[in-house]
Amino acid sequence: MNSRTKIKGRGAQLNVKNRFVELSHEMREDFLEYCSKEGELVDGNKTKYIDVYPKTIVNKVTSPDVGMAYSMNPYQGCEHGCIYCYARNSHEFWGYSAGLDFERNILVKKDAPILLENILKKKSWKAKTIVMSGNTDCYQPAESIYEITRECLKVFLKYKHPVGIITKNALILRDLDLISQLAKQNLISVNISITSLSEHTRRLLEPRTATTKKRLNVVKKLSENNIPVNVMLAPIIPSINSHEILPIAKCVSEAGALNMVHTIVRLNGAIGEIFTDWIKKSLPDSADKVLNQIEDCHGGNLNESRFGIRMRGEGKIAKQINDTVKLAKAKYFKGRSIPKLNDTLHENYKTNQLKLF
Numbered sequence: 001m002n003s004r005t006k007i008k009g010r011g012a013q014l015n016v017k018n019r020f021v022e023l024s025h026e027m028r029e030d031f032l033e034y035c036s037k038e039g040e041l042v043d044g045n046k047t048k049y050i051d052v053y054p055k056t057i058v059n060k061v062t063s064p065d066v067g068m069a070y071s072m073n074p075y076q077g078c079e080h081g082c083i084y085c086y087a088r089n090s091h092e093f094w095g096y097s098a099g100l101d102f103e104r105n106i107l108v109k110k111d112a113p114i115l116l117e118n119i120l121k122k123k124s125w126k127a128k129t130i131v132m133s134g135n136t137d138c139y140q141p142a143e144s145i146y147e148i149t150r151e152c153l154k155v156f157l158k159y160k161h162p163v164g165i166i167t168k169n170a171l172i173l174r175d176l177d178l179i180s181q182l183a184k185q186n187l188i189s190v191n192i193s194i195t196s197l198s199e200h201t202r203r204l205l206e207p208r209t210a211t212t213k214k215r216l217n218v219v220k221k222l223s224e225n226n227i228p229v230n231v232m233l234a235p236i237i238p239s240i241n242s243h244e245i246l247p248i249a250k251c252v253s254e255a256g257a258l259n260m261v262h263t264i265v266r267l268n269g270a271i272g273e274i275f276t277d278w279i280k281k282s283l284p285d286s287a288d289k290v291l292n293q294i295e296d297c298h299g300g301n302l303n304e305s306r307f308g309i310r311m312r313g314e315g316k317i318a319k320q321i322n323d324t325v326k327l328a329k330a331k332y333f334k335g336r337s338i339p340k341l342n343d344t345l346h347e348n349y350k351t352n353q354l355k356l357f
Contacts, residue, residue, distance in 0.1 A: 011081035015097035016270045052107045057115035071134020074148040076107035078136040082206045087135045089269040098270035113151040120159040127346035131164040139169035153178040160349045162341035168193040170214040183227040186342040193232045196241045223256025231257045235265035238293035249328035258336045262325045264313040267302040
C-alpha cells in the first residue's frame with residue numbers, strides 16, 4: 001500500500017489539516033509500508049455517529065446569492081462523500097478535518113425536532129421558508145437510522161410552516177406521505193441534485209449517493225404527486241460533467257421537474273487540496289486539464305468568494321457553461337416555474353387557541 005492507494009467507498013482520500021487546530025495527524029509512508037507487509041489494516045474506514053446537542057437548529061442565511069433565508073441541518077458531516085462539497089469546510093468548526101472526517105464522523109442532532117418546534121411556537125417568529133440541507137444532506141444514510149428529518153417534517157406539518165428540502169438520496173420517498181400532505185397546502189418544494197447521467201462519473205464524484213436512475217425516479221414520483229421539484233445541476237465541473245447539461249435537462253424535464261438551476265464548481269478553503277489529491281488519484285490523465293479549466297473559471301484560482309460571481313464564474317469556459325444552461329432552460333423548461341410557498345397559514349397554528357379576529 002502507498003500514498004496513491006484509493007480508499008474505497010469514500011470521496012476524500014486523506015484528512016487535511018484543520019486550520020483551527022494546532023496539531024495535525026500525518027500518515028507516514030514507512031507506516032503504510034509496514035501495514036502492507038504485515039497484512040494489517042491502516043484504517044478501519046468505519047462511519048461513526050456522534051450525538052451533539054446544539055442550542056438552536058435554524059440558521060439565518062446572510063449570503064445574498066444562496067437563495068434561502070433560513071436553513072437547518074439535522075446532521076453535520078455527510079456520508080455521501082461528494083468530493084466537491086462546499087460543506088466540508090464547516091466540519092473544521094467542530095474540530096474535525098474537512099477530508100475523510102467529514103464523511104466518517106457524522107454529528108447527529110437528535111433534539112432537532114424539539115428545537116424546531118420551540119422556534120415555530122415563538123410569538124416573534126414570522127413564517128419564512130426553512131430549507132433542510134442548506135449545508136449537509138438531511139436524507140444521508142444516517143437518516144435511515146435516526147429518522148430526524150421525518151420527525152421535523154411532522155413538526156412543519158403540525159404548524160403549517162413552509163419548508164424546502166435539498167437532497168440527492170432516494171430515501172426521501174419514504175416520507176412521501178408527509179411531503180404530499182405539505183404539498184396539498186403549498187408548504188413544500190423539493191430540490192433534487194443530479195450531477196451526471198453516467199454511473200461511472202456519479203460513483204467517482206459522489207461515492208455513497210443514490211444512483212442517477214433512482215434520483216430520476218424520485219423526480220418522477222414526486223412530480224406525479226404534485227410536489228414541485230427543482231433539479232440542481234450543482235456543481236458543473238469543466239471536462240467532467242459540463243458536456244451533460246443538455247442531456248440532464250432533457251431527462252429531468254421529461255420526469256416532471258419544474259425548473260433547473262446550476263453552479264460552477266469552486267474549491268474554497270480545504271476543498272482545493274482535497275479535490276486536487278482526489279483527482280490525481282482518480283483521474284490522473286485528465287487531472288491537470290480539469291484543474292486548469294476550473295482555475296480559468298475563477299480568475300486563475302481554484303476558489304472564489306465574491307458574491308454574485310462565485311456561483312457562475314468568469315471567463316470563456318464559464319460563459320460557455322452558463323450559456324448552455326440558459327439554452328437548456330429555454331428549451332426544456334419554458335412556461336414552468338416553482339410556486340412560491342404559502343407563509344400565511346402558520347400564524348394561526350402557533351398555539352391551539354383560536355383567534356377572535
